[in-house]
Amino acid sequence: MEKAIIKVEHLSHRYSTQWAIRDINFEINQKGVVGLLGSNGAGKSTTMNIICGVLNQTEGEVYINGISLSERPVEAKQNIGFLPQKPPLYADLNVDEYLTYCANLRLMDDKQVRSAVEEVKRRCGISHFSHRLIRNLSGGYQQRVGIAQAIVHNPAFVVLDEPTNGLDPNQIVEIRELIKEIAKDRSVLLSTHILSEVQATCDYIRMIEHGQVVFAGTIDEFDNYIEPDTFVAKFENQPTKEELLQVRGIIQVIPLSETKYRFRFEGGNDVMRRMVECSVNNGWGLSEITLEKISLDEIFAQLSGKKENE
Ligand SMILES: Nc1ncnc2c1ncn2[C@@H]1O[C@H](COP(=O)(O)OP(=O)(O)OP(=O)(O)O)[C@@H](O)[C@H]1O
Known part of the structure; x- marks a missing residue:
């Protein structure tokens, strides 16, 4: 049987005495965009931080392409890209310098770095800004660079935390298009509490509340969750x-x-x-x-x- 792109098993996390998430279980087997929904404090960031290896869980396990994140973290993380809510951009580097730096951080083979950077710039529509300092890019283009750093090593799974936050309406439309484009050959987990974003971008939904999964299905199943009366x-x-x-x-x-x-x-x-x-x-x-x-x-x-x- 094919391995799940990501499998989350009995995941629980406790900050001091309070459980933030409790026994979260899910699998993502397909390409496309999965929306991670939930109200403030539901446990989305905690879940994503654990999946991306930024936070160590109290209990449970995460497998990326069948590789245990806690047992073989370096290998597992080669299959993950992450765009946190605040993109980790270095404003004083230009786009080429920054993406090359990120590719090296991802331990990519030296011979592949240059072509990977060119390809990701093309994919994210930033090739014409190769030599521009990141600080001089608009918010929308900075976000494109943020997405580029998340996929420069061509991971099977990408996590985007509220990727359209703070953008103007035109930039939002463009970034949503880019997300759909990069999800054609990988699976993207997108956290948001903007429902119009879910409708515009996502193919599937996982919703968590009070640290537990309360809905898992397609956008149509979510849409028809309550029968009209x-x-x-x-x-x-x-x-x-x-x-x-x-x-x-x-x-x-x-x-x-x-x-x-x-x-x-x-x-x-x-x-x-x-x-x-x-x-x-x-x-x-x-x-x-x-x-x-x-x-x-x-x-x-x-x-x-x-x-x-x-
Ligand atoms: N570092 C921390 N220390 C203690 N409690 C925390 C910490 N981070 C989060 N929590 C608590 O854990 C619970 C889940 O928080 P989390 O940030 O994962 O939710 P969220 O769904 O991402 O919310 P938001 O949409 O507001 O970012 C909340 O009750 C929150 O107060």
């Missing part, structure tokens, strides 16, 4: 509330305007088809009908409270 409809010929309540499955009718209503329903959204049929049969003049999808914010809020409610 309301729809809105507009009628030109003003049926009465009593008539509308006769449609099987409708449990509440909330007027929004003279012609528009929100309907709460149970028993599946077949009820919308029945509403259309009743409207045709009774001449209610249905002109609009829309299922109300649950927003990502609401799904996030419900998952955030999940452990407390259980």
Whole structure:
């Protein structure tokens, strides 16, 4: 069987007396972007710092390409790239000097360093700034250099901690495109609490709360985690509330305007088809009908409270 790109087993970490994460388990087997979601203090940074070998866990194990991070750290780390929240840039070096320095830190073969630096600059769209001091680059380009240092040694797995923080809207779009591009041939774990970022960038989601995994699935599965139970409809010929309540499955009718209503329903959204049929049969003049999808914010809020409610 193929080895997982990353496998996290029974990972727990305690700062002095308080457990920050407790028995985290997951595997990533595929290329693409995995979003690591969670509210403030959920345990994202602790998890990522352990995975990247910056923090030693209290319990559990991390395997990168089947290599134990605690038993063979140098070998395991050759397969990881990391862009922390504050990119580790040296402002007084130019882009070439900095990326060469990073490639050497990664113990790359001397003969490969030059071509690796050229390739990563091309990939990250910074070749034209090779001789520019990092301090003189815009925030978006500094972030590109940050991403370049994370992939210069061509790792199978890259961790990006809130990579669009502090960028302007155009830079955010560009960096998201770059992340998707570098995830075509590796797996990227991206930490964020911006839900629009998850929607725009991620293929899969892991969500942690109170130090434990509360959701693991695709972005579509996350999107459909809560079944909608309301729809809105507009009628030109003003049926009465009593008539509308006769449609099987409708449990509440909330007027929004003279012609528009929100309907709460149970028993599946077949009820919308029945509403259309009743409207045709009774001449209610249905002109609009829309299922109300649950927003990502609401799904996030419900998952955030999940452990407390259980
Ligand atoms: N160095 C530390 N010493 C003690 N407690 C810590 C330390 N770092 C984090 N914690 C605690 O561990 C828990 C998890 O924190 P962590 O930083 O991993 O969460 P996070 O999900 O990354 O949050 P954020 O989104 O705010 O960065 C929190 O309760 C936090 O207060």
